[in-house]
Amino acid sequence: MSKEKFTKKILCIGAGYVGGPTMAMIAARCPQYKVTVVDINEEKIKAWESDELPIFEPGLLEVVKEARGRNLFFSTELENNIKESEIIFVSVNTPTKTFGEGAGKSADLQYWEKCARDIRSAAESDKIIVEKSTLPVKTAIAMERILNENEKGLKFEVVSNPEFLAEGTAVKDLENPDRVLIGSKETESGLNARNEIVEIFANWIPHDRLITSNLMSAELSKLVANSFLAQRISSINSISALCEKVDANVSEVSRAIGKDSRIGNKFLHASVGFGGSCFKKDILNLVYLCETFGLYEVAAYWESIVKMNEYQETRFVQTINKALFNTVTNKRIALFGFAFKANTSDTRESPAFYITKKLMEEKAHVVISDPKAIKNAKVDLKDFNNKIEYEIDPYKAAHHAHAIAIITEWELYKELDYEKIYSNMERPAFIFDGRNILDHQKLFEIGFNVYPIGKPHLIHFNES
Ligand code: UDX
Ligand code: ADP
Numbered sequence: 001m002s003k004e005k006f007t008k009k010i011l012c013i014g015a016g017y018v019g020g021p022t023m024a025m026i027a028a029r030c031p032q033y034k035v036t037v038v039d040i041n042e043e044k045i046k047a048w049e050s051d052e053l054p055i056f057e058p059g060l061l062e063v064v065k066e067a068r069g070r071n072l073f074f075s076t077e078l079e080n081n082i083k084e085s086e087i088i089f090v091s092v093n094t095p096t097k098t099f100g101e102g103a104g105k106s107a108d109l110q111y112w113e114k115c116a117r118d119i120r121s122a123a124e125s126d127k128i129i130v131e132k133s134t135l136p137v138k139t140a141i142a143m144e145r146i147l148n149e150n151e152k153g154l155k156f157e158v159v160s161n162p163e164f165l166a167e168g169t170a171v172k173d174l175e176n177p178d179r180v181l182i183g184s185k186e187t188e189s190g191l192n193a194r195n196e197i198v199e200i201f202a203n204w205i206p207h208d209r210l211i212t213s214n215l216m217s218a219e220l221s222k223l224v225a226n227s228f229l230a231q232r233i234s235s236i237n238s239i240s241a242l243c244e245k246v247d248a249n250v251s252e253v254s255r256a257i258g259k260d261s262r263i264g265n266k267f268l269h270a271s272v273g274f275g276g277s278c279f280k281k282d283i284l285n286l287v288y289l290c291e292t293f294g295l296y297e298v299a300a301y302w303e304s305i306v307k308m309n310e311y312q313e314t315r316f317v318q319t320i321n322k323a324l325f326n327t328v329t330n331k332r333i334a335l336f337g338f339a340f341k342a343n344t345s346d347t348r349e350s351p352a353f354y355i356t357k358k359l360m361e362e363k364a365h366v367v368i369s370d371p372k373a374i375k376n377a378k379v380d381l382k383d384f385n386n387k388i389e390y391e392i393d394p395y396k397a398a399h400h401a402h403a404i405a406i407i408t409e410w411e412l413y414k415e416l417d418y419e420k421i422y423s424n425m426e427r428p429a430f431i432f433d434g435r436n437i438l439d440h441q442k443l444f445e446i447g448f449n450v451y452p453i454g455k456p457h458l459i460h461f462n463e464s
Contacts, residue, residue: 006034010023010036011085012037014133016039018163021060021063021174023072025175035071035072082119090130090133091132096280104284107136125154131160132162135160139219140219141215144158159182159194160181160183161182162221164177167343175204180209181213198212223286229267229279230282236250237454243454243455251454271436272316279309280306313351314358317358320451333367335369335407336369337373338376342410345372347376350408352408357384360387360388366387367389371412378390394421409435430448431443
């Protein structure tokens with residue numbers, strides 16, 4: 001198929017965890033479209049063009065390879081690509097603001113606004129702009145105003161198409177999503193733009209999963225979906241603390257309540273805490289929005305979910321400290337996992353960061369092991385780097401350790417030879433299973449003192 005024959009020219013600004021996989025899937029499923037992904041980060045673009053993609057995501061390389069060079073292109077050149085495209089997805093980062101009004105809660109929109117201005121100055125024809133990044137409600141309207149304040153007589157229509165993919169399962173989620181949400185203004189031009197975007201996804205997704213709404217509902221739904229998911233985790237984590245006090249087992253409680261079809265069994269795994277680039281950021285965005293409208297009780301309700309998560313992380317470190325006779329100073333502690341969940345190299349907002357920091361403050365000798373995330377961990381922990389040891393091999397990480405803490409639920413940690421690990425550890429040897437993935441009884445029989453989340457501790461001596 002020659003380039004002239006492409007029926008749509010799509011551009012995506014931002015080649016990160018969202019933009020890269022989403023565009024790769026569109027290109028793979030729609031060979032009739034030309035899809036270009038641009039980023040200001042040259043190194044990232046080079047990586048997307050190679051076999052060493054900038055993010056680890058199971059199955060992604062195959063999808064990229066299917067389309068790359070055929071109808072999927074990566075570039076750092078913005079201006080001409082803007083000119084050439086009819087549809088522009090914007091998928092740049094929207095971190096939480098660290099300064100000024102709304103600091104710590106609202107989204108920092110400077111990258112988004114810069115994109116809007118770049119598009120406006122380069123464009124020579126009307127375009128549909130698709131919000132992919134998670135943004136505060138009403139951003140689309142603000143951006144449309146900026147874009148349409150142009151002297152070229154150009155018309156821009158902004159559509160919201162929030163991304164619901166989860167990392168580690170991005171390819172599966174994009175291939176077979178529960179739903180795709182497309183929000184637009186309900187004017188004639190808004191509805192036309194909406195239909196253009198629906199048409200893209202209809203190439204491989206059944207129509208009943210393509211949901212449309214007004215702009216604000218689409219923007220709000222993303223924040224609410226993530227807040228509801230996080231709320232379930234904080235709810236079960238709060239119960240895990242109680243389980244430890246009353247000798248209940250949080251997995252049994254999860255199973256029992258999850259069988260109720262009204263509750264459902266997903267997102268009920270108690271853990272060391274939720275991480276990732278979305279949950280905390282989106283809840284705080286929602287909190288800020290509520291505060292802006294004077295809905296203080298609503299804001300406080302949602303903010304408590306973040307506080308419960310922080311409590312769970314703190315509780316985990318306190319359990320380690322208390323179990324190790326109230327001092328971790330100079331003790332070798334092996335953290336198994338640094339990624340915020342399994343099957344990703346992403347460490348954004350990982351509980352591992354907080355746990356490492358707290359252990360370092362107590363002058364512990366921390367050894368970090370992770371099959372994919374060590375590179376990112378080193379960046380996150382650059383302030384401590386000369387004091388932290390990184391060891392990809394979990395057996396070596398645990399050698400002479402006083403304790404192991406499971407932070408990420410990587411499959412490989414379930415399959416290790418814990419007898420061998422135990423034989424090389426200091427005594428008494430401790431294991432803190434922050435993900436409840438191990439066979440606790442077996443570990444206890446090997447000789448470990450075992451501290452799961454939300455389950456009775458299995459220890460070989462009397463706990464004071
Ligand atoms: C989330 C949403 O799931 C996705 O729809 C949205 O687009 C982006 O945010 P992601 O952050 O990639 O995706 O991962 P997710 O699987 O939701 O896990 C988030 C965190 O919650 C992880 O740290 C995970 O380990 C933790 N988690 C998840 C639990 O602690 N318990 C659970 O039962 C489920
Ligand atoms: P997400 O998880 O939302 O995809 P990432 O941080 O992984 O977020 O990706 C966002 C990407 O957007 C980064 O690679 C960043 O370099 C890129 N980016 C930010 N601003 C611009 C811009 N003005 N033009 C092009 N790319 C940008």
